[in-house]
Amino acid sequence: MAERQHTIAKSVSISGTGLHTGQVGTLTFHPALPNSGIKFRRIDVEGCPIVDARVENVVDTSRGTTIAKDNVKVYTIEHIMAALRGLNVDNVLIDIDCEESPILDGSSKIVISVLKESGIVEQDFDRKFLKINKKIVYTHPKVGCKLIVEPADNFSVDVKVDYNSQVLNVQEAHLNDISEFESEFAPCRTFVFFQELEMLLNYNLIKGGDLSNAIVFVEKQVSEDDLRRVASLFHKEMVSVHEGGILNNATLRFENEPARHKLLDLLGDMTLLGMPVIGKVTAYKPGHFANTEFVKRIVKEMNL
Numbered sequence: 001m002a003e004r005q006h007t008i009a010k011s012v013s014i015s016g017t018g019l020h021t022g023q024v025g026t027l028t029f030h031p032a033l034p035n036s037g038i039k040f041r042r043i044d045v046e047g048c049p050i051v052d053a054r055v056e057n058v059v060d061t062s063r064g065t066t067i068a069k070d071n072v073k074v075y076t077i078e079h080i081m082a083a084l085r086g087l088n089v090d091n092v093l094i095d096i097d098c099e100e101s102p103i104l105d106g107s108s109k110i111v112i113s114v115l116k117e118s119g120i121v122e123q124d125f126d127r128k129f130l131k132i133n134k135k136i137v138y139t140h141p142k143v144g145c146k147l148i149v150e151p152a153d154n155f156s157v158d159v160k161v162d163y164n165s166q167v168l169n170v171q172e173a174h175l176n177d178i179s180e181f182e183s184e185f186a187p188c189r190t191f192v193f194f195q196e197l198e199m200l201l202n203y204n205l206i207k208g209g210d211l212s213n214a215i216v217f218v219e220k221q222v223s224e225d226d227l228r229r230v231a232s233l234f235h236k237e238m239v240s241v242h243e244g245g246i247l248n249n250a251t252l253r254f255e256n257e258p259a260r261h262k263l264l265d266l267l268g269d270m271t272l273l274g275m276p277v278i279g280k281v282t283a284y285k286p287g288h289f290a291n292t293e294f295v296k297r298i299v300k301e302m303n304l
């Protein structure tokens with residue numbers, strides 16, 4: 001039997017701080033008509049312009065996935081997109097009153113719970129799927145990443161990450177059915193290496209970061225001075241390194257939480273296709289640039 005499209009039952013809101021811009025904003029999710037897809041509406045801009053969450057509107061992938069229409073941007077949409085895909089929500093209009101989606105706890109968990117609080121409702125139209133009919137490969141030799149989708153009877157994703165790191169091992173994550181997303185992937189938080197952190201903070205690239213919305217891996221021995229400096233940038237008295245090379249009070253929610261988060265990000269970026277894929281996805285070292293280029297390759301190869 002064909003699956004039906006879904007939207008949410010009633011409008012719901014969520015507020016928080018954007019990771020990169022530090023802007024405090026509110027997202028309000030509204031039910032939307034069948035076949036309308038996922039759209040963001042910048043209600044703080046004159047005329048309330050709408051930006052379709054589609055791959056052709058991706059304008060930047062440097063620290064997250066940013067979409068724009070006529071220079072009106074929405075930053076860091078990937079965890080929101082993953083939550084919508086994970087709950088099989090096809091159609092929703094998202095009002096946002098600033099440039100960047102709130103980072104919340106760095107995962108999709110809170111968005112999932114807010115959407116569920118609204119309720120997910122079936123609509124009177126069949127869902128369209130993209131059934132992959134040939135192997136499609138994207139590689140980026142410089143970065144060493146490789147993303148593949150090939151024909152299969154259902155949707156699955158295998159992710160492998162390798163940061164050539166002593167504290168973050170080579171890790172894998174597997175999603176065998178989208179129904180696993182909510183419990184197995186949605187709670188997985190974003191992560192960063194300590195060595196990048198100071199640079200990011202100094203260049204003001206993570207204005208909304210604090211030590212609760214990212215896992216920080218500490219690769220090398222760091223001095224008390226370095227720790228104190230990073231602590232002060234986070235407005236904390238002091239931070240420390242726990243066993244396993246993780247900073248502060250964060251404890252991993254899953255042993256392979258980073259690989260699971262990369263799978264979450266990939267799922268969010270693949271949602272920019274505008275319909276769910278039926279096919280087997282295999283990703284080695286995915287990232288937002290590679291993910292969105294991969295999606296563009298699928299659009300081209302499948303003549304969408």
Ligand SMILES: [Zn+2]
Pocket residue numbers: 078079190261265
């Ligand atoms: Zn992410």
